[in-house]
Amino acid sequence: MRVAIIGAGVIGLSTALCIHEQYHSLVPSLEMEVYADRYTPHTTSDGAAGLWQPYLSDQGNLQETLWNKETFDHLLGHLSSAAASEMGLFLLSGYNLFTQPVPDPSWKNIVLGFRNLTPKELELFPGYSYGWFNTALMLEGRSYLPWLTNRLTQRGVKFFHKKVESFQEVSGDGVDVVINCTGVRAGQLQPDPELQPGRGQVIKVLAPWVKHFIITHDIQAGIYNSPYVIPGREFTVLGGIYQHGNWNEENSAQDHRTIWESCCRLLPALQKAKIVGEWSGLRPARPRARLERETLRHGSSPAEVIHNYGHGGYGITIHWGCAMAAARLFGSILQEKKLANLPQPRF
Amino acid sequence: MAAPKVAVVGAGVIGLSTALCIAETFPSCSVTVLSDQFSPNTTSDVAAGMLIPHTYPGTPIHVQKQWFKETFTHLFAISNSAVASEAGIHLVSGWQVFKSTPKEELPFWSDVVLGFRPMSEAELQKFPKHRFGQAFTTLKCDCPPYLLWLEKRLKAIGVQMHTRKVADLWELHGEYNVVVNCTGIGAHQLVGDEKLFPIRGQVLKVHAPWVKNFIRDGDGLTYIYPGIHRVTLGGTREKERWSLSPDPGTTKDIFDRCCSLEPSLREAQEIQVKVGLRPSRQCVRLQREVLSQGEVKLLVVHNYGHGAGGFSVHRGTAKEAARLVGECIAALKNSSLRAKL
Numbered sequence: 001m002r003v004a005i006i007g008a009g010v011i012g013l014s015t016a017l018c019i020h021e022q023y024h025s026l027v028p029s030l031e032m033e034v035y036a037d038r039y040t041p042h043t044t045s046d047g048a049a050g051l052w053q054p055y056l057s058d059q060g061n062l063q064e065t066l067w068n069k070e071t072f073d074h075l076l077g078h079l080s081s082a083a084a085s086e087m088g089l090f091l092l093s094g095y096n097l098f099t100q101p102v103p104d105p106s107w108k109n110i111v112l113g114f115r116n117l118t119p120k121e122l123e124l125f126p127g128y129s130y131g132w133f134n135t136a137l138m139l140e141g142r143s144y145l146p147w148l149t150n151r152l153t154q155r156g157v158k159f160f161h162k163k164v165e166s167f168q169e170v171s172g173d174g175v176d177v178v179i180n181c182t183g184v185r186a187g188q189l190q191p192d193p194e195l196q197p198g199r200g201q202v203i204k205v206l207a208p209w210v211k212h213f214i215i216t217h218d219i220q221a222g223i224y225n226s227p228y229v230i231p232g233r234e235f236t237v238l239g240g241i242y243q244h245g246n247w248n249e250e251n252s253a254q255d256h257r258t259i260w261e262s263c264c265r266l267l268p269a270l271q272k273a274k275i276v277g278e279w280s281g282l283r284p285a286r287p288r289a290r291l292e293r294e295t296l297r298h299g300s301s302p303a304e305v306i307h308n309y310g311h312g313g314y315g316i317t318i319h320w321g322c323a324m325a326a327a328r329l330f331g332s333i334l335q336e337k338k339l340a341n342l343p344q345p346r347f
Numbered sequence: 348m349a350a351p352k353v354a355v356v357g358a359g360v361i362g363l364s365t366a367l368c369i370a371e372t373f374p375s376c377s378v379t380v381l382s383d384q385f386s387p388n389t390t391s392d393v394a395a396g397m398l399i400p401h402t403y404p405g406t407p408i409h410v411q412k413q414w415f416k417e418t419f420t421h422l423f424a425i426s427n428s429a430v431a432s433e434a435g436i437h438l439v440s441g442w443q444v445f446k447s448t449p450k451e452e453l454p455f456w457s458d459v460v461l462g463f464r465p466m467s468e469a470e471l472q473k474f475p476k477h478r479f480g481q482a483f484t485t486l487k488c489d490c491p492p493y494l495l496w497l498e499k500r501l502k503a504i505g506v507q508m509h510t511r512k513v514a515d516l517w518e519l520h521g522e523y524n525v526v527v528n529c530t531g532i533g534a535h536q537l538v539g540d541e542k543l544f545p546i547r548g549q550v551l552k553v554h555a556p557w558v559k560n561f562i563r564d565g566d567g568l569t570y571i572y573p574g575i576h577r578v579t580l581g582g583t584r585e586k587e588r589w590s591l592s593p594d595p596g597t598t599k600d601i602f603d604r605c606c607s608l609e610p611s612l613r614e615a616q617e618i619q620v621k622v623g624l625r626p627s628r629q630c631v632r633l634q635r636e637v638l639s640q641g642e643v644k645l646l647v648v649h650n651y652g653h654g655a656g657g658f659s660v661h662r663g664t665a666k667e668a669a670r671l672v673g674e675c676i677a678a679l680k681n682s683s684l685r686a687k688l
């Protein structure tokens with residue numbers, strides 16, 4: 001049985017690993033291949049800071065909240081393991097800041113130690129009158145993706161550097177199941193008007209004295225259009241740009257100024273931080289992630305596709321829950337195929 | 348009377364912060380810092396510089412709390428300013444965990460640090476050997492940066508600093524009107540204070556930049572304090588031990604204990620070992636003394652014996668020492684006036 005995963009960001013690689021872990025012993029003939037035009041460190045997942053944090057509101061989407069929780073708990077379980085460091089996984093505490101009181105988020109009981117900020121803490125952030133403190137997790141893409149790649153390579157998964165132009169290209173080649181983890185460019189394989197780029201830009205600086213994430217929110221401006229500071233292992237990410245519908249992957253000087261000025265206002269000491277990089281990426285934004293099966297009927301045989309894309313700015317946050325869900329869909333495909341191949345009863 | 352000349356002996360966190368307080372409070376004074384060691388070779392440089400107070404049995408709690416509060420407030424403002432990184436001051440959050448519930452559930456400083464609260468069950472799961480814990484956010488003074496920044500501020504207001512070993516306070520009699528004794532463990536020899544004793548601390552300073560939270564065992568022996576560039580792993584509290592040489596067996600023991608609290612530390616790199624002697628005493632010696640040799644008097648202000656709590660109270664005791672220096676200066680003016688009559 002041949003399985004092809006298209007896309008090698010956090011979604012593609014984790015889905016591949018999840019499926020392989022669960023089914024390779026059940027399906028001895030399982031052959032898995034990954035196709036992508038971009039690999040680490042050039043994927044969207046590599047540019048993200050890597051903070052586990054869903055959006056403020058789950059918009060009634062309990063399914064996604066459960067997948068977020070599944071991911072957090074899965075990662076928390078790995079924290080004490082020898083792999084944590086190699087995975088780029090560590091605990092990080094920090095602040096979410098608002099200019100007015102807001103309802104508690106769906107994830108308040110998922111993270112550790114969630115509480116409101118005290119008046120004294122708010123003195124640190126002039127202009128903000130309300131906020132949260134909690135301990136969450138960091139999972140840096142630039143470490144996690146290579147770690148996933150190593151685990152997959154050890155399992156005999158093959159990687160191909162190739163831009164797939166159509167599902168048929170892969171399924172027509174004898175692949176039984178295609179897993180579509182193409183993120184923001186999924187529309188090139190199958191039009192999806194609900195999928196739009198949520199362009200972001202970040203400045204990478206050296207600011208090792210910053211030990212907390214700080215995420216500000218401007219309810220009018222929308223998610224991630226307000227400054228944020230997220231300290232990683234080696235460098236700190238400054239951001240605060242979310243431009244819906246903007247496909248431009250070039251860095252913008254104006255966005256640079258917006259990020260720099262607003263972050264330095266938030267943390268004056270950042271003025272002394274050394275800038276070591278800048279990056280723009282396109283969040284694969286969608287009202288909700290597309291995680292479902294599709295049977296494509298064209299040509300000789302139907303092709304089974306599992307879509308797993310459209311995770312916006314919370315891909316790392318939700319990835320494992322989605323990988324598990326995709327693995328369950330894969331399991332149902334296996335069930336159906338086995339039923340089809342069962343020997344006829346003999347009387 | 349000419350501008351009073353004040354000598355501050357000692358250039359650790361106590362000496363430098365005291366000199367700064369004196370110079371800022373009495374701009375007409377000439378202040379000089381004398382020390383045989385400057386950063387990075389002081390006891391303060393070995394310490395992590397965490398603002399978590401140590402309790403002095405001989406000092407009233409409300410006084411210790413006042414010192415801590417003054418220090419915290421002062422550093423809080425710096426941590427929030429543009430010079431925070433230069434001064435080496437930064438906020439850090441974390442957990443203090445206990446294997447058995449402590450007698451005192453609310454330490455006296457719990458309302459001075461930020462967000463103090465008991466740890467949740469979920470948080471405690473990360474520490475299977477511990478049954479109770481406290482979460483809070485406090486400040487850290489990274490050394491050498493903090494001491495170097497104090498030195499820079501001192502130079503900027505005209506305070507001179509000289510490398511000089513003072514073997515006897517009387518050496519300074521002719522040159523200075525007031526001597527401020529901030530010699531830490533050095534006071535044992537310098538003024539023969541038998542009540543002052545070392546509590547030896549060995550620590551590791553490692554490269555583990557993914558550790559962003561502090562973890563401290565309530566027994567005070569095992570702790571992980573992330574600084575700007577290095578994480579301090581500790582430690583030991585060896586009473587009356589004077590050796591400044593690192594002990595390899597202790598190094599392994601500290602490392603193992605810290606890895607038990609934070610397993611990812613197994614990947615730590617560039618392990619450096621340091622030893623410091625906490626200048627310990629029942630209470631901080633913060634008082635005036637008039638030394639006399641016949642007719643000749645030497646006005647002294649003592650500010651030493653901060654033990655494990657130097658960073659936590661340094662600004663508070665520096666201000667009190669400056670106040671005492673003010674009393675000395677007033678006394679000098681009085682006696683010089685009287686001499687004229």
